Amino acid sequence: MxxxxxxxxFQVSTLQxxxxxxxxxxxxxxxxxxxxxxxxxxxEDVDGEMIVIDGHCYRxxxxxxxxxxxxxxxxxFSSVSFFKSCRSCELGSIGSIEKLKEQLDLRIEExxxxxxxxxxxIDGSFGRVCARSESGYKxxxxxxxxxxxxxxxxxxxxxxxxxxxCVYYPDYMDGINASGWHLHFISEDRKKGGxxxxxxxxxxxxxxxxxxxxxxxxxxxxxxxxxxxxGASKDEIKSVEQGKKNN
Numbered sequence: 001m002x003x004x005x006x007x008x009x010f011q012v013s014t015l016q017x018x019x020x021x022x023x024x025x026x027x028x029x030x031x032x033x034x035x036x037x038x039x040x041x042x043x044e045d046v047d048g049e050m051i052v053i054d055g056h057c058y059r060x061x062x063x064x065x066x067x068x069x070x071x072x073x074x075x076x077f078s079s080v081s082f083f084k085s086c087r088s089c090e091l092g093s094i095g096s097i098e099k100l101k102e103q104l105d106l107r108i109e110e111x112x113x114x115x116x117x118x119x120x121x122i123d124g125s126f127g128r129v130c131a132r133s134e135s136g137y138k139x140x141x142x143x144x145x146x147x148x149x150x151x152x153x154x155x156x157x158x159x160x161x162x163x164x165x166c167v168y169y170p171d172y173m174d175g176i177n178a179s180g181w182h183l184h185f186i187s188e189d190r191k192k193g194g195x196x197x198x199x200x201x202x203x204x205x206x207x208x209x210x211x212x213x214x215x216x217x218x219x220x221x222x223x224x225x226x227x228x229x230x231g232a233s234k235d236e237i238k239s240v241e242q243g244k245k246n247n
Contacts, residue, residue: 025074041078047136124204
């Protein structure tokens with residue numbers, strides 16, 4: 001890691017673009033991994049959920065099964081950084097994702113860092129992880145909400161050890177990414193994972209990294225300019241982020 005990359009978020013495209021259906025490759029996995037060793041995102045055509053941890057990029061498929069992502073797979077949207085924990089704390093029993101987010105909010109508020117970006121790694125023991133992933137949907141200008149309504153699958157992991165990768169963007173950056181917390185899970189044996197929409201934790205250790213700069217790489221070519229990004233529905237983005245099926 002170059003010291004100039006410390007404390008920097010590298011983001012591929014914007015959540016607005018993904019929400020409106022821009023799911024083409026912007027870079028590939030190999031290119032992404034030059035910019036970080038922890039983070040999350042998705043793959044070309046929204047073909048699975050991405051978990052980057054310990055310098056490896058993993059793909060969770062529509063069954064929640066995890067494999068190592070090939071270097072040549074395209075990436076339409078992702079946020080990664082080089083992890084350097086600035087502090088840690090122990091977490092006890094937490095019954096829901098909302099309670100977990102409240103705890104994380106409290107920790108960054110204590111350090112007067114609500115206007116900064118953050119990546120948090122939580123290694124823990126979980127009673128249940130409620131997650132989702134999806135198979136690819138090769139169509140453009142089809143919104144993410146509509147694509148997920150066709151391909152998304154929900155699943156549950158009970159009594160499992162693993163890691164939550166948690167990315168936080170402040171509310172004034174809404175649209176570039178989802179404001180607040182965005183969580184992906186991967187099991188300790190790196191065999192199960194996905195996008196998290198609820199969780200109960202028995203205990204865990206949270207490691208915090210404060211991010212103070214961002215590098216944003218946008219798609220190339222005229223197709224990107226056909227998307228009216230400000231037209232992305234905040235309600236649709238929120239419903240997709242929460243992981244619920246859109247029936």
